[in-house]
Amino acid sequence: TSLAWGLWATAGGMAGELGEAEIARLERMGTAALPTELGLELFDRARLVDAAVQVPVLLDLGALRSQARAGLLPPLFRGLVRTQAPQAGSSVGGSLAQRLAGVPDGEREQMVVEVVVAQVAAVLGHASASAVDPERAFRELGIDSLGAVELRNRLTQATGLRLPTTLVFDHPTPAAIARLLLDEVGGDEQAVPAAAESTRDSGTLGALLRHAHTAGAMAEAVPLLTGAARFRPTFASAAELAGDAYVVQLASGSERTKVVCVPSFVVGSSPHQFMRFADAFAGERDVFACTLPGFRDAEPAPATWDAAIEVLAESIVRAVGDGPFVLVGYSTGGVLAHSLAARFEAAGARPAGVVMIDTPMPETEAETNSVFTSVMTQILGREPQAGAISDTDWLAMGAYMRLLAAHTPDPVTVRSLMIRADVSLDGNTWPAWDVADTDVKVAADHFALIEAQAAETAEVTRQWLRHTDPEHTQ
Structure with missing residues (x-):
């Protein structure tokens, strides 16, 4: 019997790592903390029930109804509460x-x-x-x-x-x-009628991918995504995007060497993924994070890998100025960070280093399908919490996947670090990319490296920076 426990009121374990804000968020989402006595009673009851999987969670139905009224209730809980159906023609968006x-x-x-x-x-x-x-x-x-x-x-x-x-x-x-x-x-x-179709069921491509996820057929859906992305409008150079900014600042500090983070091109990845990572450097270093071109509504996707790198490089230069900086790429963002380092080197603006966080570099179609099948399965499983994924984002991801498949990385001479997840994702093993000077393993899975255990990832980066930063190596 498997028990998918909710939050326990007793401090310790996974709950012991949660702060007040995180606990308050769970409560707003309708998950209350189980008193110890009730948790033990549910354990005893579960042993008497002939079911393989049970979910002993204390739910706050009032909070669930509030979420439903706001249109934020995850589909899993929709059968637990009743809400008034919207009148025909009504529009929350309007x-x-x-x-x-x-x-x-x-x-x-x-x-x-x-x-x-x-x-x-x-x-x-x-x-x-x-x-x-x-x-x-x-x-x-x-x-x-x-x-x-x-x-x-x-x-x-x-x-x-x-x-x-x-x-x-x-x-x-x-x-x-x-x-x-x-x-x-x-x-x-x-x-009013132009308001976005923001329900999670909007978008034909997204609906097909969710169906594939439900049917356990994500491997067959990967070629669908990359094939559909061929018809997405594209840009061939940075000049076509009118100089838009693609870098935002997440933290500030007095150390001279700045940190520039590059997210994955998997849907749902954006500067927000680096907030916990950046918190570890608050008051110490300036930390910036990039948005990848092609993930804004109505924005074309890059036609080539070099076009994406050109846009990011120009935006990074505008953000950090002439001072030294280190590039940090998460997941497939590590390949982008590595390419940015190569571009800056070729232009004579050599960065201080490049960090890749559990970055895969699949070399065959089978490896590509395996990596993205695993990641997409996880993303779709998280969708109710992360928010609906638009077809625009799916197609942007597909465009980058196509470009990655045709990309051959250029070598770099800057110091480099690979931080690897020591816990597999769904039992799958990433195609190892042996490109870094230094490898460090962290006891976390691919997503936890930048989420629950982002502080540990940041500490590994900090220790490595002490040997890279010009202020500490002179």
Whole structure:
């Protein structure tokens, strides 16, 4: 008998690693902490039930109903609570535009600020929106990586607008997001039907991939994704993107050598994945994170690997200036970071080093299918918590997968570190990429390296930096 336990009230184990904000988030999601006596009683009951898998979790039905009303209830829980069905023709997404229609111009921005602040307060667990200063940065307010995703999902439901996964990073205060929303809605009633189709069932490609996931046929779906990506609009050079910025700052510090993080091109990966990693360097070093071109709505995907590298390189230079920097790439982002290091070397702007976090480099079609089948299975299993994945993002991922398959890495001379996961993902082994000067294993799986155990990954990086940073090697 397998028991999929919920949170226990007793401190220790996995629960002992959770902070107050994380526990509060679980409670808002409807998962309460099991008192020890109740947990033991459920264990005894489970032994008497003839079922292979049971889920002893203490659920707060009131919290689940609140999530359902907000449109945020995971599909797994939808049969547990009843909510009033929306009336025909009603539009949660149009509500913001409808409310703005009768508001004088001088009061419109303040009303949108109140909408945003209310959602920020809900994410942070505040009883009142008055606890949120709209001009303070989200990091100062206490929004972490999961909070950034939750806020984006809540605002998507509240406004009906398709908002980017990098929303909190591109617009780092509630007031900045309010200005964005005001620009998007603009008071034009035509904006109501134009609201994004943000339900998790929207998108033909996404629906097919979810079906493949349910049927256990992800291996067959990988070629579907890469094949469909051939028809995605593309750009061939950075000049075609009008100089957009693709780097945001996550932490600041006094050390001279900066850290520039490059995310994976797997859907759901973005600067928010590096927030826990960046927290470990707060007050010590400037930490930046890239957004990959092609993952913004209506933005074309790169036509070539070099086109993507060109865009990222130009944006990194604008962000870090002339000072030394180290590139840190997570998962397939490590291949991008390695290519960026090669490009900077060729241009005479040699970086101080490159770190790759559990980066695979599949060399055959079979290896490529194996890697992405494993990752996509995990991503689709997490989708209810991470938010719906649009076809736009799936196609961008497919475009990068095609480019990776045709990519031959150039050698680099800068010092390099590979941080490897010592726990397999679904029993699968990554194709080893033996390209780094130094290899370090961390007792975590592929996702935990940048999530639950990001602090350990950051510490390994910090120790390696001490031998790389010009300030410490002179």
